[in-house]
Amino acid sequence: MSLVLYNTATREKEPFIPLKEGRVAIYVCGPTVYDESHIGHARCYIVFDILIRYLKYKGFDVQYVRNFTDLDDKIIKRAQEENIPFLELAQRNIEMFHQDMDALGLLRPDVEPRATEHIELMVDDIQSLVEKGYAYQVGTDVYYEVASYPAYGNLSKRDLEDMQAGARIEVDPNKKNPLDFVLWKECKPGEPSWPSPWGPGRPGWHLECSTMSAHYLGPEFDIHGGGYDxxxxxxxxxxxxxAPLNRKFARYWMHNGFVQVNHRKMSKSLKNFFTIREVLDDFHPEVLRLFVLSKHYRSPLDFFDDILREEGKGLERAYRTLKEAKDLVGPVEETVHGQEASAILNSFIKAMDDDINTARALGHIYEGVRELNRLLDDGRTGSYDKTRIRAWVSAIREMGQVLGILVRDPDQYLAEQTSKSMIGSGLSTGEIEEKIKARSEARAGKDWAEADRIRDELREKGVILEDAGGQTRWRFEI
Ligand SMILES: [Zn+2]
Incomplete structure (x- = not known):
């Protein structure tokens, strides 16, 4: 089976056939950079990162464009509040966005066009739309006339008349129809503006993506993505x-589902709003990634701390298995073929080919980890089958690379996980070791109550003690 993708435009899963053989051009709507990125951004960009990784894995040459909306009412307002130029605010948030996405292990797009750097192209497009009769001028403003485009509503399966009947009738004497939207707008005093045939102003938000996608990917390209909203x-x-500019535009439209927190829509007013940084303070980035992939990209995703903790435990167990294998057979960097491991790899590919079903694909990775565990268990009581162990490690790594999980060296992951837990427990390594020493002394003096008290105190802070061979080792519970 080859790759099948759900196309929002047809509401059906369709075989993916790229416009040019072996190449995929994709445009994803990027963030409006007025604030820090939140978990809604994390989900959207992880989803498209997986799509891109998978397309590359299948051998496609991928061209990925994701824009930055660096001009918008919220950016201007926030910059005025902080009394700094709006581009300074945008630049600061772009840098933070990059740090967040890098921390999550996302591949950078090939091009990240910014709206403010493409205003002239947008003005050209507006001019063409006015000339062709799809847009009209009112004073310094220019509006798109939705009634001039009969296919309006096809993507969202909405009917123009129903929409008009349902629209809240705002009193806007400038618009011919309440659904008409702004292409160019006059600026208030003190706001950034650019020259245009209609007077100084700035473009409307919707315009930047149609102009910039055509500029970088051509009038027709393969995939356009973004959040369902x-x-x-x-x-x-x-x-x-x-369409009126003779651009066939995107062939496949892909949209990811919402993120909810405790079954409610995430919003600042409900105080259930998490930035990526807040989540990464408590959880390893691979855990957040794993959590996003645990649901199909089109389903809603419910954010619960408990679920992240569970995902974290599963990931740590997988890394511990990989560490045991590494200690036994050394690092496996090359591809090692093994019959059973190849069968799971094929099932993984099948799941990913089916509209990027990461939830199912993850199941196959864990299946691989269980098999590896079984081989290690067998080895402990008999002899290790190192060839098969290497084949399983190789297959797990190959699948992990596609999803961006289990990609770290196991020793590195477990160390990073420990330092993350250390922040959470509020204890340093030295403090933990001191407490272990005090406990050993209590035990030596047969003060069992004190020894138990110290053990419980540490457990409360997430530190687990393991006594073996007269030694006490410790690790963090996650
Ligand atoms: Zn867009």
Missing amino acids: LVFPHHENEIAQA
């Missing part, structure tokens, strides 16, 4: 802007 009006408007 962008289907209407953003993506609908992008299509309406592109």
Whole structure:
């Protein structure tokens, strides 16, 4: 079976056939950089990172464009509050965004165009839309006339008349129709502005993606992605802007589902809003990644601390198995073939080919880890089958690379995980060791109550003690 993707435009899973053989051009709507990135961003960009990794794994030459909206009402307002130029604010947030995405192990796009660097191209597009009769000018503003484009509503499966009936009728004497949207708008005093045939102003948000995607990927490209909340009006408007300019635009539309926190929509007012940094303070980035991949990308994703903790435990167990294998057979960098391991790899590919079913694909990785564990168990009581062990490690690594998990050296992961837990427990290594020493002294003096008290105190802080061979070792519980 070859790759099948769900296309929002047809509401069906379709075989993926790229426009040019062996190449894939993809555009994903990027963030509006007015604030720190939150877990909604993490989900969206991890989902498309996996798609891109998988396309590359299948041998496609991928061209990935993701924009930065660095011009927007919220950016301007925030910059005015901080009394700094709006581009300084945008730049600061772009840098933070890059740090967050790098921490999550996301591949950087090939191009990250910024809206403010493409204003002239947008002005050209508006001019063409006005000339062709799809847009009209009112004073310094220019609006797109949705009634001029009969296919408006096709992507979101909405009917123009229903939408009009359902629209809250805002009193906007400038618009011919309440659904018409702004292409160019006049700026208030003190706001950034650019020259145009209609007077100084700035472009509307929807325009930047249709202009920049065509500029970097051409009038027709393979995949356009973004969060489900962008289907209407953003993506609908992008299509309406592109079509009259003879741009066939995207062939496959892919949208990821919402992130909810404790079954409720994430919002600052509900105080259930988490930034990526807040989550990474408590959890390893691979744990957040694993959590995102545990659900199909189109399903809603419910964010619970407990689930992340469970995912973290599973990941740590997998890394411990890999560490045991590494200690036994050394690092496995090359591809090692083994019949059973190849069968699981094929099942993994099948799951990914089926509209990037990461939840199922993860199941196959864990299946591989269980098999590896079984081989290690067998070895402990008999003899180790090192060839098969190497084949399983190789297959787990290969699958892990596609999903961006289990990609670290196991010793490195377990050390990073320990330092993360250390922040959470509030104890340094020295303090833990001191307490272990005090406990050993209590035990030597047969003060069992004190020894138990110290053990319980450490356990409360997530430190587990293991006594073996007269020695006490410790590790963090995650
Ligand atoms: Zn967009």
